[in-house]
Amino acid sequence: MSSTEIAPDSTRRPFTGRRVRFGDVSLQAVAGTAAAAATFLVFLIAYKVVRGAQPAIGKYGLAFVTRVAWDPVKNVYGAGSFLFGTALTSLLALAIAAPLAIGIALFLTELAPRRLRAPVTALIETLAAIPSVVIGLWGILVLGPILRDHVEPALHSALGFIPLFGSPSSTGSSIFTAIVVLTIMILPIVASISRELFLGVPRDLKEGALALGTTRWEMVRGVMFPYARGGIAAALILGLGRAVGEAIAVTQVIGGGLGIQLNLFATGDTLASKIASSYQGAQSNIQIASLVYLGLILLVFSLIMNVSAQVIVRRVARRQGVGLNRGGLG
């Protein structure tokens, strides 16, 4: 047996010798630089914040985190009050926003008449686009007085035995107003992400459930929720991050206050609102350093939330089996 090798074709370009392609090289350079710059920026900001907070860290140490104090006269500072305010406002805002947002998303994907879906979706997304300072103004001028005159007295008289619903505020600026403002700000984010997730549930799956003779609600609960669970959890954490970090609107309506108290109708402050309201008028270097320390705590907070969002998404995806989006084609 003998075989002849096909003679090399002189018109064909040999495969050896890599050509330098200008487009590929410049794409690599531009994209690589951008990615490196973004990563570098994160570290730079973290470094600067730690540096700026250094005097306060050196003076107060970790006790700063939980100490409930902010006294520029005696130069005693602590984050406790603001951490509490941040946790209270953002968690309650999330607790109110979550069911509403998921309800809106379900309405827009499953229940609303088709003609209504596009316009209502657009309106809800517009809500997310309103600058927070405008929502804050609305909070001062409209929402605050309404809550003070109508909602707070009603909640106080009906549920006053719960410490959360103490005596109504006198100005309309309160933790409660901040919670409502934050709810309004979280709502469109969580709703529009959840809507996308529900739209992503394969029609096959929904029909498979309905074909068994289940009702729409049973189908939603048994198939759509589990399918979208990981994504919704991530959306909620994203919303929580927004609430924790929101400075302007909260500063406008929360009233500024110190101390740990459960009464929602009292004034308070969050980490972000304290930084926003006090940085301009800070008197001493140690006060500035303490404010930056608050910023550092905020930074660590959001970092933890970001990471946990990713962990949740991955864990849920893994639990649902290989290839969430395989759709079942074998």
Add this chain to the structure above:
Amino acid sequence: MQRPNDTSTIERSVKVETHRQPMPPRERLERIFAVEHLDALYGGKPAIKDVSMDVYKNLVTAIIGPSGCGKSTFIRCLNRMNDLIPSFSQTGSIRYHGQDITDPGVDPVAVRRNIGMVFQRPNPFPKSIQDNVAWGLKVLGLKDNLDERVERALTQAALWDEVKDRLKASALSLSGGQQQRLCIARAIAVEPDVVLMDEPASALDPIATAAIEQLMHSLKSEYTFVIVTHNMQQAARVADMTAFFSISRGEEGQRWGELVEYDATEKIFTAPSDKRTEDYVTGRFG
């Protein structure tokens, strides 16, 4: 050119296997569906026109025909699945055990509770194998002896031996054929009266297809099957009755599906009475 009625020229391109039991005479069969003058429309355009046929209890009824002839539309009328499509409308009547299920007052959930469906693409839920079957049972309140019911359904669907050691594993880890049998188990676990199958084997390999045909044979004493298939051999193998749908064209280019011929499977494949059926089953269609 061939003359239309010269039956001797029909090539037996489809081999009809006759290991079925002979069908009882038509008058002794119990009618489960009586479809009369059914028109189904999407956005006002008819997808099928004037379909009238009866479906009999404990038989396998196959719907065959070219793509676009409205086979799937028809079968989805039988369990009100088309309700999910907003532009859909229908006229005519579908009596199921005597009750017209096209009536707006009829609860589609109750209809589907009795008339199950298996889809073209396997669509197991992103849950464990066990939960795929158990979920429907739990939701529909068939909670007694849950494990037993799951095992029974999986056994009936000829899947139990393959999955009994990994019931907690994700259903998505199964092969396509196993997934489809799981979907059949899920459908029969809730004890429906009728199981509709919309091209259940079109995404499967021949071995998985044979398994599904086999289980239809063994289960038809308990259920009534209506199967849509584009595969004529499959219809010839599994069906007692076969309906042939074809596409009709209007003067202005409209197309709709209609029922051409409905008869015992052997008759359809060996001695069809309509020229269009003959052309289709002998492969001269097109």
